[in-house]
Amino acid sequence: MIKRQITAAMELLLSMSFCLLTFTGKSLGDEIELFATEDSDIILPCSPIGKEDLTQQLFDWKKNDKEVFLYDKGKHYNEGKMGQNEYFKNRVEFFQDQLQFGNASIRISKTKQDDSGIYSCEFPNLQPEQKFYIKLVVDCILKDRTNDTERKCGSCPKPSLSILKEVNGGMLVQCEAHGAYPEPKMELHDSADVSIVPVNITNPSNGKYIILQAFVTKRDEYHCVMKQEGICHQIYSTRTLVPVASGYDKGLIHGLLYGVIGVAVVVGVLLYFLWWHRRSSGKPYDKTNTSSVDEALKST
Numbered sequence: 212m213i214k215r216q217i218t219a220a221m222e223l224l225l226s227m228s229f230c231l232l233t234f235t236g237k238s239l240g241d242e243i244e245l246f247a248t249e250d251s252d253i254i255l256p257c258s259p260i261g262k263e264d265l266t267q268q269l270f271d272w273k274k275n276d277k278e279v280f281l282y283d284k285g286k287h288y289n290e291g292k293m294g295q296n297e298y299f300k301n302r303v304e305f306f307q308d309q310l311q312f313g314n315a316s317i318r319i320s321k322t323k324q325d326d327s328g329i330y331s332c333e334f335p336n337l338q339p340e341q342k343f344y345i346k347l348v349v350d351c352i353l354k355d356r357t358n359d360t361e362r363k364c365g366s367c368p369k370p371s372l373s374i375l376k377e378v379n380g381g382m383l384v385q386c387e388a389h390g391a392y393p394e395p396k397m398e399l400h401d402s403a404d405v406s407i408v409p410v411n412i413t414n415p416s417n418g419k420y421i422i423l424q425a426f427v428t429k430r431d432e433y434h435c436v437m438k439q440e441g442i443c444h445q446i447y448s449t450r451t452l453v454p455v456a457s458g459y460d461k462g463l464i465h466g467l468l469y470g471v472i473g474v475a476v477v478v479g480v481l482l483y484f485l486w487w488h489r490r491s492s493g494k495p496y497d498k499t500n501t502s503s504v505d506e507a508l509k510s511t
């Protein structure tokens with residue numbers, strides 16, 4: 212009697228786990244996984260088995276319990292039909308000319324990270340009804356999220372760039388930011404947006420303060436770039452002109468300077484020589500000349 216009950220219970224357990232296995236197996240098998248990049252458009256594909264004409268049919272796209280898109284015999288959300296989730300308003304299109312081929316795909320424009328998740332595409336009036344699942348993963352891109360309403364920056368200060376001092380042949384510049392969280396990375400870029408290397412980065416007070424120092428040898432407009440990859444955030448400092456005299460400029464300036472000094476020295480030497488020559492040779496002659504004239508005058 213007891214043995215029989217145990218066997219029954221075991222059978223029940225076995226059949227339950229079998230059910231569970233087949234269920235998860237099926238839902239996984241039916242699911243398509245798609246990847247999109249933030250701000251791009253993505254088509255979520257869906258066609259019922261048999262691909263019958265859908266123009267006089269009903270299909271419903273949902274994300275969990277949110278209404279993404281519904282088409283019902285020519286009426287749909289983009290034509291004033293009520294019920295669409297606010298979040299998807301004006302962002303979802305279907306393909307009218309594709310319906311006759313059994314194509315119920317939709318396009319979501321300007322995808323956001325929050326679009327990630329599992330979508331279902333359902334044909335409740337087909338016999339038997341059909342339902343498909345699509346998993347969408349939206350990867351974020353690095354951009355300025357200071358004013359992002361969807362994903363607010365917790366602590367995203369704007370970095371500042373300053374010129375510290377002139378060091379022979381260049382300038383020591385510094386980028387700094389206070390209290391950036393999650394942990395920031397810092398770079399210094401030139402006007403062509405090329406990262407300057409090498410740089411020295413220090414993180415005093417446990418990373419709450421980040422300082423970058425670099426030595427630049429080219430006159431150019433520079434800016435600091437701070438990246439907080441944990442929140443896909445990137446922000447630039449204002450652009451600053453770092454006035455480094457270029458090698459060519461320096462050569463020219465030095466050349467001019469030496470040239471001017473050289474010419475001045477040569478002219479000075481010449482003038483001195485002329486003056487000296489005049490004094491040593493001219494004066495005695497003048498003297499004897501005048502004295503002889505004087506004597507001549509006296510004698511007359």
Ligand SMILES: *[C@@H]1O[C@H](CO)[C@@H](O)[C@H](O)[C@H]1NC(C)=O
Binds near residue numbers: 254258306314315316
């Ligand atoms: C459904 O239509 C879209 C948009 O034209 C297209 O990209 C997609 O390939 C079509 N799917 C099928 C199965 O034909």
Ligand SMILES: *[C@@H]1O[C@H](CO)[C@@H](O)[C@H](O)[C@H]1NC(C)=O
Binds near residue numbers: 355356357358
């Ligand atoms: C964020 O808003 C401020 C103030 O309205 C504005 O000055 C700034 O340019 C905005 N930043 C971005 C990246 O849109």
Ligand SMILES: *[C@@H]1O[C@H](CO)[C@@H](O)[C@H](O)[C@H]1NC(C)=O
Binds near residue numbers: 411425
């Ligand atoms: C970076 O730090 C090292 C050691 O403190 C120093 O020798 C080097 O000059 C620094 N470089 C810059 C670009 O500041």
